Amino acid sequence: MPIDPKQKTKVYWKKNLQTLVVLLLIWFLVSFGCGILWVEELNSIQLGGFKLGFWFAQQGSIYVFVLLIFAYVYWMNRLDRKFDVDEE
Amino acid sequence: MEILTWTYILVGLTFALYIGIAIWSRAGSTKEFYVAGGGVSPLANGMATAADWMSAASFISMAGLIAFAGYDGSVYLMGWTGGYVLLALLLAPYLRKFGKFTVPDFVGDRYYSNTARVVAVICALFISFVYVAGQMRGVGIVFSRYLEVPIEWGVVIGMIIVFFYAVLGGMKGITYTQVAQYCVLIFAYMVPAIFISMQLTGNPIPQLGFGGEVEAGVSLLDKLDGVLDDSGFAAYTDGRKSMTDMFMITLALMVGTAGLPHVIVRFFTVPRVKDARLSAGYALVFIAILYTTAPAVAAFGIYNAINSTSEKPVSELPTWVQTWQKTNLIQVDDKNGDGIVQYLPDPSQNELQIDKDIMVLASPEIAELPNWVVGLVAAGAMAAALSTAAGLLLVISTSVSRDLFKTFRPEITEKKELMIARIAAAGAVILAGYFGVNPPGFVAQVVAFAFGLAAASFFPVILLGIFSSRINKEGAISGMLVGLVFTLGYITYFKFISPELNTAEYWWFGVSPEGIGSIGMILNFIVCVVVSRFTPAPPASIQEMIEEIRIPRGAGKAIDH
Numbered sequence: 001m002p003i004d005p006k007q008k009t010k011v012y013w014k015k016n017l018q019t020l021v022v023l024l025l026i027w028f029l030v031s032f033g034c035g036i037l038w039v040e041e042l043n044s045i046q047l048g049g050f051k052l053g054f055w056f057a058q059q060g061s062i063y064v065f066v067l068l069i070f071a072y073v074y075w076m077n078r079l080d081r082k083f084d085v086d087e088e
Numbered sequence: 089m090e091i092l093t094w095t096y097i098l099v100g101l102t103f104a105l106y107i108g109i110a111i112w113s114r115a116g117s118t119k120e121f122y123v124a125g126g127g128v129s130p131l132a133n134g135m136a137t138a139a140d141w142m143s144a145a146s147f148i149s150m151a152g153l154i155a156f157a158g159y160d161g162s163v164y165l166m167g168w169t170g171g172y173v174l175l176a177l178l179l180a181p182y183l184r185k186f187g188k189f190t191v192p193d194f195v196g197d198r199y200y201s202n203t204a205r206v207v208a209v210i211c212a213l214f215i216s217f218v219y220v221a222g223q224m225r226g227v228g229i230v231f232s233r234y235l236e237v238p239i240e241w242g243v244v245i246g247m248i249i250v251f252f253y254a255v256l257g258g259m260k261g262i263t264y265t266q267v268a269q270y271c272v273l274i275f276a277y278m279v280p281a282i283f284i285s286m287q288l289t290g291n292p293i294p295q296l297g298f299g300g301e302v303e304a305g306v307s308l309l310d311k312l313d314g315v316l317d318d319s320g321f322a323a324y325t326d327g328r329k330s331m332t333d334m335f336m337i338t339l340a341l342m343v344g345t346a347g348l349p350h351v352i353v354r355f356f357t358v359p360r361v362k363d364a365r366l367s368a369g370y371a372l373v374f375i376a377i378l379y380t381t382a383p384a385v386a387a388f389g390i391y392n393a394i395n396s397t398s399e400k401p402v403s404e405l406p407t408w409v410q411t412w413q414k415t416n417l418i419q420v421d422d423k424n425g426d427g428i429v430q431y432l433p434d435p436s437q438n439e440l441q442i443d444k445d446i447m448v449l450a451s452p453e454i455a456e457l458p459n460w461v462v463g464l465v466a467a468g469a470m471a472a473a474l475s476t477a478a479g480l481l482l483v484i485s486t487s488v489s490r491d492l493f494k495t496f497r498p499e500i501t502e503k504k505e506l507m508i509a510r511i512a513a514a515g516a517v518i519l520a521g522y523f524g525v526n527p528p529g530f531v532a533q534v535v536a537f538a539f540g541l542a543a544a545s546f547f548p549v550i551l552l553g554i555f556s557s558r559i560n561k562e563g564a565i566s567g568m569l570v571g572l573v574f575t576l577g578y579i580t581y582f583k584f585i586s587p588e589l590n591t592a593e594y595w596w597f598g599v600s601p602e603g604i605g606s607i608g609m610i611l612n613f614i615v616c617v618v619v620s621r622f623t624p625a626p627p628a629s630i631q632e633m634i635e636e637i638r639i640p641r642g643a644g645k646a647i648d649h
Contacts (some may be wrong), residue, residue, distance in 0.1 A: 013638055020177055027173045031166045031342075036334050039159075043325065049299035049307030054325040057162035058154075058383040059295060062169045062376050069176045069369035076181075077362055085639045087360045 012083040031061040094463030110253030110261045121258030122189040123356040130363040134370025136266035144226030144473035152444025154386035158324040167341025174346040176368030180355040184364035185637045192491040198553040201561040209491045211545040212349040220480040224524030227473040234466035243524035269471035276468025280451040298384035336603030344539025347547035350479045361640035389447030398431040408453040417443040485513035540605025544571035548612040563620030571612030
């Protein structure tokens, strides 16, 4: 069944937004969440020589940021191909 | 060989390299001048972005800033990296698909209004000038410290170098020099960090040594908390700022990063939308290498500084303390005359003054590394300062030649436009140099606020311009103006008009001027949406353009118009 191209674009955009929401939620949780809002609670947990909340604020959040962008690249490339909107 | 000889050799070699690259990559067209022809590989662009991003302040001062702020210093670490996630996910791919050359280009086209374009140009010029004046001063300080010339001479040498590759090469020259500058600066930052980490904790990876042990069973951070606590300071891993303020400053820095024109424009230089996404990932990897090392260098530095001086006899201080005392970056004053150094929070009793810059500058000596490492750190600091200054100067010259000149005189030829861009770049170098030599008193304070202004002006209108087709020109213009005026007003009030009131008691909602960009951004969003609701929707052609930029296919062609 041929799909209406307008409809296809709409679905593609919706999927894109879903991906963004998931990734940005993680972005928020590791930095503002673990690094700031819950830092005191997490600091009672020890990770090697670090207090966990402190580690998230000065190390962990940055590692997760990097992973988030690469996850985004991977998912979007797959999505682009699936909806046939990728670049030649 | 002497330290100064090594410094001259290494700095001279790296400068020759930058100028060589500049000559090799001269720009022949406006497209090459503005966006390096749009053909930079994502990896090279990632490196260039990282060099562009990391300034002399990141290289020299950030570790020291964190060393004295402890946990509170996390706002810089999260703020200046987390913004890249926003940039990669929300802005870069769509702006690349849009396919023109500048941020005001996007604002002017998307909001079908030259008024919006001019407001955007004013914001871009203002942010970039504030930022670049601080950089030129940084260049001068770095030069004068290492080459032992007066600051003014340092600024002039810096101007000549930047002039060479920014004016000649435009974005193309800048991009490839920045790739070289990144390699120099990261190598220079990592070598001392690795050796100090090994010396203190036995672990060569600073990020792990940061959590390592300094004595059997005692971790570095616990020891540091204990030492600071004994002298009456707050523990290193505890915060002093309120949670609200931490939150707002981090948010303002993140969003500001994503809204800085000299960062955004870098993503116009890659060939495809998927390259823009990937390039943001590479950029963050290259930035993260330094940004995850900096807090480790901070903890090592403050631990070393206290451990080798506090409660020690004045006559038995290590040689690096004596060397750096000459520069006043570390000062020992035995006030109570007991022959022992006391490091205390009370300024009237404290006998040890440590400047934040010493954490990086003295690191080769603290680690007892050979003299060439000191020269290397000098070359790295200069690479960091020059690369950032060049990126900013390009934004300024592009704003003048393309966003102002070309918009109102569309008939000028490409050759003429290129010439105007070069003249504007030259003018910007000279003006920035002037501010470097005669720094207006406010520069140092204001650089951090460039982020607040970028957050409050650009980010909301670009984001809404992509993700909402209902936002119109009335909304965007009033949003930008409200965000900018509010943020600027709040900062000016607390920093310049009534600095004595600049305490948590008087701040609105407990938000410091550093974090107020977050509130400005929220106001911008609200005004943008509300005003758009009560004014006519954008024309159909704009709706089509928005549909178009949301889809990657066709980006290669988009640039050729």
